[in-house]
Amino acid sequence: MDKFSQVRRILIVILVLNWLVAFSKIIYGIITKCASMTADGVHSFGDGASNVIGLVGIWVAARPRDEDHPYGHKKFETFATLGITVILFIAAFNILKDAFARVFHPIAPDVTVFSFALMVVTVIINFFVMRYEHRKGHQLSSDILVCDSIHTRSDIFASLGVIATLVAVKIGFSFLDTIVASLIAVLIAKSGLEILKRSSDVLCDASVLSDAMIEGVVNKVPGIRSIHNIRTHGRKDDIHVDLHVKIDAEMHIDDAHKLSHKIESELKGRIPGITNVNVHMEPIR
Ligand SMILES: [Zn+2]
Ligand SMILES: [Zn+2]
Ligand SMILES: [Zn+2]
Structure with a gap:
Protein backbone atom coordinates (compact mmCIF):
# COMPACT_ATOMS: atom_id res chain seq x y z
CA MET A 1 0.00 0.00 0.00
CA ASP A 2 1.41 3.44 -0.89
CA LYS A 3 1.90 6.25 1.61
CA PHE A 4 -1.25 8.18 0.67
CA SER A 5 -3.59 5.22 0.99
CA GLN A 6 -2.03 4.40 4.37
CA VAL A 7 -2.47 7.98 5.62
CA ARG A 8 -5.99 7.93 4.24
CA ARG A 9 -6.87 4.71 6.07
CA ILE A 10 -5.50 6.06 9.35
CA LEU A 11 -7.48 9.30 8.90
CA ILE A 12 -10.70 7.34 8.29
CA VAL A 13 -10.23 5.29 11.48
CA ILE A 14 -9.58 8.47 13.48
CA LEU A 15 -12.55 10.21 11.89
CA VAL A 16 -14.95 7.43 12.85
CA LEU A 17 -13.64 7.45 16.45
CA ASN A 18 -13.74 11.27 16.64
CA TRP A 19 -17.32 11.54 15.46
CA LEU A 20 -18.48 8.64 17.61
CA VAL A 21 -17.31 10.42 20.78
CA ALA A 22 -18.33 13.82 19.41
CA PHE A 23 -21.98 12.92 18.84
CA SER A 24 -22.23 10.99 22.12
CA LYS A 25 -20.97 14.05 24.00
CA ILE A 26 -23.17 16.54 22.11
CA ILE A 27 -26.34 14.45 22.58
CA TYR A 28 -25.70 13.47 26.20
CA GLY A 29 -24.57 17.01 27.02
CA ILE A 30 -27.86 18.39 25.68
CA ILE A 31 -29.96 15.75 27.51
CA THR A 32 -28.25 16.50 30.85
CA LYS A 33 -28.03 20.28 30.17
CA CYS A 34 -24.27 20.04 30.62
CA ALA A 35 -22.85 22.85 28.48
CA SER A 36 -19.17 21.99 28.93
CA MET A 37 -19.74 18.44 27.68
CA THR A 38 -21.66 19.68 24.63
CA ALA A 39 -18.91 22.22 23.90
CA ASP A 40 -16.27 19.49 24.13
CA GLY A 41 -18.38 17.39 21.73
CA VAL A 42 -18.64 20.27 19.26
CA HIS A 43 -14.88 20.61 19.44
CA SER A 44 -14.40 16.90 18.61
CA PHE A 45 -16.87 17.31 15.77
CA GLY A 46 -14.72 20.15 14.36
CA ASP A 47 -11.67 17.90 14.59
CA GLY A 48 -13.50 15.21 12.64
CA ALA A 49 -14.44 17.81 10.03
CA SER A 50 -10.76 18.72 9.59
CA ASN A 51 -9.98 15.05 9.10
CA VAL A 52 -12.59 14.97 6.33
CA ILE A 53 -10.91 17.97 4.70
CA GLY A 54 -7.55 16.21 5.05
CA LEU A 55 -9.00 13.19 3.26
CA VAL A 56 -10.63 15.24 0.51
CA GLY A 57 -7.38 17.18 0.20
CA ILE A 58 -5.30 14.06 -0.36
CA TRP A 59 -7.79 12.80 -2.89
CA VAL A 60 -8.21 16.07 -4.81
CA ALA A 61 -4.53 17.05 -4.67
CA ALA A 62 -3.66 13.74 -6.31
CA ARG A 63 -5.58 14.74 -9.43
CA PRO A 64 -3.15 15.70 -12.18
CA ARG A 65 -2.94 19.16 -13.72
CA ASP A 66 -5.40 19.79 -16.49
CA GLU A 67 -6.25 22.53 -18.98
CA ASP A 68 -8.44 24.44 -16.52
CA HIS A 69 -5.97 24.13 -13.61
CA PRO A 70 -2.45 24.22 -15.02
CA TYR A 71 -0.98 24.69 -11.51
CA GLY A 72 -2.71 21.56 -10.18
CA HIS A 73 -5.53 21.15 -7.69
CA LYS A 74 -3.89 21.47 -4.29
CA LYS A 75 -5.52 24.80 -3.41
CA PHE A 76 -8.92 23.10 -3.43
CA GLU A 77 -7.99 21.68 -0.04
CA THR A 78 -7.01 25.13 1.23
CA PHE A 79 -10.28 26.52 -0.04
CA ALA A 80 -12.25 23.70 1.62
CA THR A 81 -10.73 24.50 5.03
CA LEU A 82 -12.65 27.81 4.90
CA GLY A 83 -15.80 25.70 5.28
CA ILE A 84 -14.44 24.33 8.57
CA THR A 85 -13.79 27.83 9.91
CA VAL A 86 -17.42 28.78 9.24
CA ILE A 87 -18.62 25.71 11.16
CA LEU A 88 -16.23 26.44 14.05
CA PHE A 89 -17.24 30.11 14.32
CA ILE A 90 -20.96 29.30 14.30
CA ALA A 91 -20.44 26.61 16.97
CA ALA A 92 -18.36 28.92 19.19
CA PHE A 93 -20.95 31.69 18.83
CA ASN A 94 -23.81 29.37 19.83
CA ILE A 95 -22.00 28.03 22.88
CA LEU A 96 -21.18 31.57 24.05
CA LYS A 97 -24.75 32.70 23.43
CA ASP A 98 -26.11 29.83 25.58
CA ALA A 99 -23.51 30.53 28.26
CA PHE A 100 -24.55 34.18 28.34
CA ALA A 101 -28.21 33.18 28.72
CA ARG A 102 -27.27 30.91 31.64
CA VAL A 103 -25.71 33.81 33.52
CA PHE A 104 -29.22 35.29 33.90
CA HIS A 105 -31.10 31.99 34.12
CA PRO A 106 -28.77 29.53 35.85
CA ILE A 107 -29.35 25.86 35.03
CA ALA A 108 -28.05 23.00 37.14
CA PRO A 109 -26.74 20.23 34.86
CA ASP A 110 -27.50 16.61 35.80
CA VAL A 111 -24.22 14.85 36.34
CA THR A 112 -24.62 11.08 36.25
CA VAL A 113 -22.32 8.08 36.37
CA PHE A 114 -22.76 7.86 32.62
CA SER A 115 -21.46 11.46 32.23
CA PHE A 116 -18.21 10.46 33.87
CA ALA A 117 -18.02 7.17 31.95
CA LEU A 118 -18.48 8.98 28.64
CA MET A 119 -15.74 11.49 29.37
CA VAL A 120 -13.31 8.85 30.63
CA VAL A 121 -13.89 6.78 27.48
CA THR A 122 -13.23 9.95 25.41
CA VAL A 123 -9.92 10.53 27.15
CA ILE A 124 -8.87 6.90 26.71
CA ILE A 125 -9.77 6.89 23.00
CA ASN A 126 -7.97 10.19 22.44
CA PHE A 127 -4.92 8.93 24.28
CA PHE A 128 -4.62 5.93 21.96
CA VAL A 129 -5.42 8.01 18.88
CA MET A 130 -2.63 10.41 19.84
CA ARG A 131 -0.02 7.67 20.32
CA TYR A 132 -1.08 5.86 17.14
CA GLU A 133 -1.06 9.03 15.00
CA HIS A 134 2.28 10.12 16.36
CA ARG A 135 3.94 6.76 15.67
CA LYS A 136 2.40 6.36 12.20
CA GLY A 137 3.08 10.03 11.36
CA HIS A 138 6.80 9.59 11.96
CA GLN A 139 6.85 6.19 10.30
CA LEU A 140 5.23 7.58 7.13
CA SER A 141 6.75 11.08 7.57
CA SER A 142 3.27 12.59 7.21
CA ASP A 143 2.87 16.17 8.48
CA ILE A 144 -0.90 15.85 8.62
CA LEU A 145 -0.69 12.95 11.06
CA VAL A 146 2.02 14.47 13.27
CA CYS A 147 0.20 17.83 13.53
CA ASP A 148 -3.06 16.08 14.27
CA SER A 149 -1.47 14.04 17.04
CA ILE A 150 -0.20 17.21 18.74
CA HIS A 151 -3.70 18.64 18.46
CA THR A 152 -5.22 15.47 19.93
CA ARG A 153 -2.99 15.91 22.96
CA SER A 154 -4.54 19.33 23.65
CA ASP A 155 -7.99 17.72 23.28
CA ILE A 156 -7.12 15.35 26.11
CA PHE A 157 -6.52 18.32 28.40
CA ALA A 158 -9.85 19.87 27.38
CA SER A 159 -11.65 16.60 28.21
CA LEU A 160 -9.83 16.32 31.55
CA GLY A 161 -11.03 19.88 32.23
CA VAL A 162 -14.61 18.76 31.58
CA ILE A 163 -14.18 15.83 33.99
CA ALA A 164 -12.97 18.26 36.68
CA THR A 165 -16.00 20.43 35.92
CA LEU A 166 -18.36 17.47 36.34
CA VAL A 167 -16.87 16.88 39.79
CA ALA A 168 -17.31 20.58 40.65
CA VAL A 169 -20.93 20.55 39.46
CA LYS A 170 -21.57 17.39 41.50
CA ILE A 171 -20.45 19.13 44.70
CA GLY A 172 -22.55 22.21 43.97
CA PHE A 173 -20.57 24.59 41.76
CA SER A 174 -22.93 24.54 38.78
CA PHE A 175 -21.72 27.87 37.41
CA LEU A 176 -18.33 26.28 36.60
CA ASP A 177 -20.04 24.37 33.79
CA THR A 178 -20.90 27.67 32.08
CA ILE A 179 -17.40 29.04 32.57
CA VAL A 180 -15.67 25.95 31.18
CA ALA A 181 -18.09 25.81 28.23
CA SER A 182 -17.20 29.45 27.42
CA LEU A 183 -13.48 28.69 27.64
CA ILE A 184 -13.86 25.78 25.23
CA ALA A 185 -15.87 28.06 22.89
CA VAL A 186 -12.94 30.50 22.90
CA LEU A 187 -10.58 27.61 22.04
CA ILE A 188 -12.87 26.56 19.18
CA ALA A 189 -12.95 30.12 17.82
CA LYS A 190 -9.18 30.36 18.18
CA SER A 191 -8.54 27.22 16.13
CA GLY A 192 -11.00 28.64 13.57
CA LEU A 193 -8.92 31.82 13.41
CA GLU A 194 -5.68 29.86 13.00
CA ILE A 195 -7.10 27.86 10.10
CA LEU A 196 -8.45 31.07 8.55
CA LYS A 197 -5.04 32.76 8.79
CA ARG A 198 -3.22 29.79 7.26
CA SER A 199 -5.72 29.43 4.41
CA SER A 200 -5.90 33.13 3.59
CA ASP A 201 -2.08 33.30 3.48
CA VAL A 202 -2.09 30.62 0.81
CA LEU A 203 -5.10 31.93 -1.09
CA CYS A 204 -3.87 35.55 -1.03
CA ASP A 205 -0.31 34.68 -2.06
CA ALA A 206 1.57 35.59 1.12
CA SER A 207 5.27 34.96 0.56
CA VAL A 208 6.41 31.61 1.96
CA LEU A 209 10.22 31.69 1.87
CA SER A 210 12.70 34.39 2.84
ZN1 LIG B 1 14.10 24.39 -20.69
ZN1 LIG C 1 -9.38 19.25 19.00
ZN1 LIG D 1 14.88 42.26 -13.27
Whole structure:
Protein backbone atom coordinates (compact mmCIF):
# COMPACT_ATOMS: atom_id res chain seq x y z
CA MET A 1 0.00 0.00 0.00
CA ASP A 2 1.41 3.44 -0.89
CA LYS A 3 1.90 6.25 1.61
CA PHE A 4 -1.25 8.18 0.67
CA SER A 5 -3.59 5.22 0.99
CA GLN A 6 -2.03 4.40 4.37
CA VAL A 7 -2.47 7.98 5.62
CA ARG A 8 -5.99 7.93 4.24
CA ARG A 9 -6.87 4.71 6.07
CA ILE A 10 -5.50 6.06 9.35
CA LEU A 11 -7.48 9.30 8.90
CA ILE A 12 -10.70 7.34 8.29
CA VAL A 13 -10.23 5.29 11.48
CA ILE A 14 -9.58 8.47 13.48
CA LEU A 15 -12.55 10.21 11.89
CA VAL A 16 -14.95 7.43 12.85
CA LEU A 17 -13.64 7.45 16.45
CA ASN A 18 -13.74 11.27 16.64
CA TRP A 19 -17.32 11.54 15.46
CA LEU A 20 -18.48 8.64 17.61
CA VAL A 21 -17.31 10.42 20.78
CA ALA A 22 -18.33 13.82 19.41
CA PHE A 23 -21.98 12.92 18.84
CA SER A 24 -22.23 10.99 22.12
CA LYS A 25 -20.97 14.05 24.00
CA ILE A 26 -23.17 16.54 22.11
CA ILE A 27 -26.34 14.45 22.58
CA TYR A 28 -25.70 13.47 26.20
CA GLY A 29 -24.57 17.01 27.02
CA ILE A 30 -27.86 18.39 25.68
CA ILE A 31 -29.96 15.75 27.51
CA THR A 32 -28.25 16.50 30.85
CA LYS A 33 -28.03 20.28 30.17
CA CYS A 34 -24.27 20.04 30.62
CA ALA A 35 -22.85 22.85 28.48
CA SER A 36 -19.17 21.99 28.93
CA MET A 37 -19.74 18.44 27.68
CA THR A 38 -21.66 19.68 24.63
CA ALA A 39 -18.91 22.22 23.90
CA ASP A 40 -16.27 19.49 24.13
CA GLY A 41 -18.38 17.39 21.73
CA VAL A 42 -18.64 20.27 19.26
CA HIS A 43 -14.88 20.61 19.44
CA SER A 44 -14.40 16.90 18.61
CA PHE A 45 -16.87 17.31 15.77
CA GLY A 46 -14.72 20.15 14.36
CA ASP A 47 -11.67 17.90 14.59
CA GLY A 48 -13.50 15.21 12.64
CA ALA A 49 -14.44 17.81 10.03
CA SER A 50 -10.76 18.72 9.59
CA ASN A 51 -9.98 15.05 9.10
CA VAL A 52 -12.59 14.97 6.33
CA ILE A 53 -10.91 17.97 4.70
CA GLY A 54 -7.55 16.21 5.05
CA LEU A 55 -9.00 13.19 3.26
CA VAL A 56 -10.63 15.24 0.51
CA GLY A 57 -7.38 17.18 0.20
CA ILE A 58 -5.30 14.06 -0.36
CA TRP A 59 -7.79 12.80 -2.89
CA VAL A 60 -8.21 16.07 -4.81
CA ALA A 61 -4.53 17.05 -4.67
CA ALA A 62 -3.66 13.74 -6.31
CA ARG A 63 -5.58 14.74 -9.43
CA PRO A 64 -3.15 15.70 -12.18
CA ARG A 65 -2.94 19.16 -13.72
CA ASP A 66 -5.40 19.79 -16.49
CA GLU A 67 -6.25 22.53 -18.98
CA ASP A 68 -8.44 24.44 -16.52
CA HIS A 69 -5.97 24.13 -13.61
CA PRO A 70 -2.45 24.22 -15.02
CA TYR A 71 -0.98 24.69 -11.51
CA GLY A 72 -2.71 21.56 -10.18
CA HIS A 73 -5.53 21.15 -7.69
CA LYS A 74 -3.89 21.47 -4.29
CA LYS A 75 -5.52 24.80 -3.41
CA PHE A 76 -8.92 23.10 -3.43
CA GLU A 77 -7.99 21.68 -0.04
CA THR A 78 -7.01 25.13 1.23
CA PHE A 79 -10.28 26.52 -0.04
CA ALA A 80 -12.25 23.70 1.62
CA THR A 81 -10.73 24.50 5.03
CA LEU A 82 -12.65 27.81 4.90
CA GLY A 83 -15.80 25.70 5.28
CA ILE A 84 -14.44 24.33 8.57
CA THR A 85 -13.79 27.83 9.91
CA VAL A 86 -17.42 28.78 9.24
CA ILE A 87 -18.62 25.71 11.16
CA LEU A 88 -16.23 26.44 14.05
CA PHE A 89 -17.24 30.11 14.32
CA ILE A 90 -20.96 29.30 14.30
CA ALA A 91 -20.44 26.61 16.97
CA ALA A 92 -18.36 28.92 19.19
CA PHE A 93 -20.95 31.69 18.83
CA ASN A 94 -23.81 29.37 19.83
CA ILE A 95 -22.00 28.03 22.88
CA LEU A 96 -21.18 31.57 24.05
CA LYS A 97 -24.75 32.70 23.43
CA ASP A 98 -26.11 29.83 25.58
CA ALA A 99 -23.51 30.53 28.26
CA PHE A 100 -24.55 34.18 28.34
CA ALA A 101 -28.21 33.18 28.72
CA ARG A 102 -27.27 30.91 31.64
CA VAL A 103 -25.71 33.81 33.52
CA PHE A 104 -29.22 35.29 33.90
CA HIS A 105 -31.10 31.99 34.12
CA PRO A 106 -28.77 29.53 35.85
CA ILE A 107 -29.35 25.86 35.03
CA ALA A 108 -28.05 23.00 37.14
CA PRO A 109 -26.74 20.23 34.86
CA ASP A 110 -27.50 16.61 35.80
CA VAL A 111 -24.22 14.85 36.34
CA THR A 112 -24.62 11.08 36.25
CA VAL A 113 -22.32 8.08 36.37
CA PHE A 114 -22.76 7.86 32.62
CA SER A 115 -21.46 11.46 32.23
CA PHE A 116 -18.21 10.46 33.87
CA ALA A 117 -18.02 7.17 31.95
CA LEU A 118 -18.48 8.98 28.64
CA MET A 119 -15.74 11.49 29.37
CA VAL A 120 -13.31 8.85 30.63
CA VAL A 121 -13.89 6.78 27.48
CA THR A 122 -13.23 9.95 25.41
CA VAL A 123 -9.92 10.53 27.15
CA ILE A 124 -8.87 6.90 26.71
CA ILE A 125 -9.77 6.89 23.00
CA ASN A 126 -7.97 10.19 22.44
CA PHE A 127 -4.92 8.93 24.28
CA PHE A 128 -4.62 5.93 21.96
CA VAL A 129 -5.42 8.01 18.88
CA MET A 130 -2.63 10.41 19.84
CA ARG A 131 -0.02 7.67 20.32
CA TYR A 132 -1.08 5.86 17.14
CA GLU A 133 -1.06 9.03 15.00
CA HIS A 134 2.28 10.12 16.36
CA ARG A 135 3.94 6.76 15.67
CA LYS A 136 2.40 6.36 12.20
CA GLY A 137 3.08 10.03 11.36
CA HIS A 138 6.80 9.59 11.96
CA GLN A 139 6.85 6.19 10.30
CA LEU A 140 5.23 7.58 7.13
CA SER A 141 6.75 11.08 7.57
CA SER A 142 3.27 12.59 7.21
CA ASP A 143 2.87 16.17 8.48
CA ILE A 144 -0.90 15.85 8.62
CA LEU A 145 -0.69 12.95 11.06
CA VAL A 146 2.02 14.47 13.27
CA CYS A 147 0.20 17.83 13.53
CA ASP A 148 -3.06 16.08 14.27
CA SER A 149 -1.47 14.04 17.04
CA ILE A 150 -0.20 17.21 18.74
CA HIS A 151 -3.70 18.64 18.46
CA THR A 152 -5.22 15.47 19.93
CA ARG A 153 -2.99 15.91 22.96
CA SER A 154 -4.54 19.33 23.65
CA ASP A 155 -7.99 17.72 23.28
CA ILE A 156 -7.12 15.35 26.11
CA PHE A 157 -6.52 18.32 28.40
CA ALA A 158 -9.85 19.87 27.38
CA SER A 159 -11.65 16.60 28.21
CA LEU A 160 -9.83 16.32 31.55
CA GLY A 161 -11.03 19.88 32.23
CA VAL A 162 -14.61 18.76 31.58
CA ILE A 163 -14.18 15.83 33.99
CA ALA A 164 -12.97 18.26 36.68
CA THR A 165 -16.00 20.43 35.92
CA LEU A 166 -18.36 17.47 36.34
CA VAL A 167 -16.87 16.88 39.79
CA ALA A 168 -17.31 20.58 40.65
CA VAL A 169 -20.93 20.55 39.46
CA LYS A 170 -21.57 17.39 41.50
CA ILE A 171 -20.45 19.13 44.70
CA GLY A 172 -22.55 22.21 43.97
CA PHE A 173 -20.57 24.59 41.76
CA SER A 174 -22.93 24.54 38.78
CA PHE A 175 -21.72 27.87 37.41
CA LEU A 176 -18.33 26.28 36.60
CA ASP A 177 -20.04 24.37 33.79
CA THR A 178 -20.90 27.67 32.08
CA ILE A 179 -17.40 29.04 32.57
CA VAL A 180 -15.67 25.95 31.18
CA ALA A 181 -18.09 25.81 28.23
CA SER A 182 -17.20 29.45 27.42
CA LEU A 183 -13.48 28.69 27.64
CA ILE A 184 -13.86 25.78 25.23
CA ALA A 185 -15.87 28.06 22.89
CA VAL A 186 -12.94 30.50 22.90
CA LEU A 187 -10.58 27.61 22.04
CA ILE A 188 -12.87 26.56 19.18
CA ALA A 189 -12.95 30.12 17.82
CA LYS A 190 -9.18 30.36 18.18
CA SER A 191 -8.54 27.22 16.13
CA GLY A 192 -11.00 28.64 13.57
CA LEU A 193 -8.92 31.82 13.41
CA GLU A 194 -5.68 29.86 13.00
CA ILE A 195 -7.10 27.86 10.10
CA LEU A 196 -8.45 31.07 8.55
CA LYS A 197 -5.04 32.76 8.79
CA ARG A 198 -3.22 29.79 7.26
CA SER A 199 -5.72 29.43 4.41
CA SER A 200 -5.90 33.13 3.59
CA ASP A 201 -2.08 33.30 3.48
CA VAL A 202 -2.09 30.62 0.81
CA LEU A 203 -5.10 31.93 -1.09
CA CYS A 204 -3.87 35.55 -1.03
CA ASP A 205 -0.31 34.68 -2.06
CA ALA A 206 1.57 35.59 1.12
CA SER A 207 5.27 34.96 0.56
CA VAL A 208 6.41 31.61 1.96
CA LEU A 209 10.22 31.69 1.87
CA SER A 210 12.70 34.39 2.84
CA ASP A 211 14.80 36.02 0.11
CA ALA A 212 17.92 34.96 2.00
CA MET A 213 16.96 31.30 1.68
CA ILE A 214 16.61 31.55 -2.12
CA GLU A 215 19.75 33.70 -2.45
CA GLY A 216 21.72 31.20 -0.39
CA VAL A 217 21.02 28.49 -2.94
CA VAL A 218 21.05 30.45 -6.22
CA ASN A 219 24.17 32.53 -5.52
CA LYS A 220 26.18 29.29 -5.26
CA VAL A 221 25.28 28.28 -8.85
CA PRO A 222 28.34 29.05 -11.05
CA GLY A 223 27.60 31.71 -13.70
CA ILE A 224 25.09 33.70 -11.65
CA ARG A 225 26.28 37.29 -11.12
CA SER A 226 23.38 38.52 -8.99
CA ILE A 227 19.77 37.86 -8.19
CA HIS A 228 16.77 40.14 -7.51
CA ASN A 229 12.97 40.38 -7.57
CA ILE A 230 12.45 37.13 -5.68
CA ARG A 231 8.83 36.16 -5.15
CA THR A 232 7.40 33.01 -3.55
CA HIS A 233 3.83 31.92 -3.00
CA GLY A 234 1.63 28.85 -2.55
CA ARG A 235 1.10 26.04 -0.06
CA LYS A 236 3.98 24.72 2.02
CA ASP A 237 3.91 21.53 -0.05
CA ASP A 238 3.52 23.36 -3.39
CA ILE A 239 5.74 26.45 -3.38
CA HIS A 240 6.17 28.52 -6.54
CA VAL A 241 9.27 30.68 -6.96
CA ASP A 242 9.83 33.56 -9.42
CA LEU A 243 13.19 35.28 -9.65
CA HIS A 244 15.37 37.49 -11.86
CA VAL A 245 19.06 36.68 -12.33
CA LYS A 246 21.83 38.65 -14.00
CA ILE A 247 24.29 36.71 -16.18
CA ASP A 248 27.15 37.58 -18.48
CA ALA A 249 25.86 39.13 -21.74
CA GLU A 250 28.37 37.01 -23.66
CA MET A 251 26.88 33.74 -22.43
CA HIS A 252 25.46 31.57 -25.22
CA ILE A 253 21.69 30.99 -25.13
CA ASP A 254 22.34 27.23 -24.87
CA ASP A 255 24.36 27.74 -21.69
CA ALA A 256 21.89 30.27 -20.32
CA HIS A 257 19.10 27.77 -20.85
CA LYS A 258 21.08 25.03 -19.09
CA LEU A 259 21.78 27.48 -16.28
CA SER A 260 18.09 28.16 -15.77
CA HIS A 261 17.46 24.43 -15.45
CA LYS A 262 20.36 24.18 -13.00
CA ILE A 263 18.79 26.90 -10.83
CA GLU A 264 15.50 25.07 -10.91
CA SER A 265 16.96 21.70 -9.94
CA GLU A 266 19.15 23.23 -7.19
CA LEU A 267 16.16 25.03 -5.62
CA LYS A 268 13.91 21.97 -5.84
CA GLY A 269 16.65 19.74 -4.48
CA ARG A 270 17.66 21.93 -1.53
CA ILE A 271 14.39 23.46 -0.34
CA PRO A 272 11.57 21.01 0.32
CA GLY A 273 8.14 21.98 -1.02
CA ILE A 274 9.28 23.89 -4.11
CA THR A 275 7.43 22.54 -7.14
CA ASN A 276 7.70 25.37 -9.64
CA VAL A 277 10.56 27.74 -10.53
CA ASN A 278 10.43 30.56 -13.06
CA VAL A 279 13.76 32.18 -13.96
CA HIS A 280 13.94 35.50 -15.81
CA MET A 281 17.44 36.26 -17.16
CA GLU A 282 19.07 39.66 -17.69
CA PRO A 283 22.42 40.35 -19.34
CA ILE A 284 25.19 42.44 -17.81
CA ARG A 285 28.07 43.74 -19.88
ZN1 LIG B 1 -9.38 19.25 19.00
ZN1 LIG C 1 14.88 42.26 -13.27
ZN1 LIG D 1 14.10 24.39 -20.69
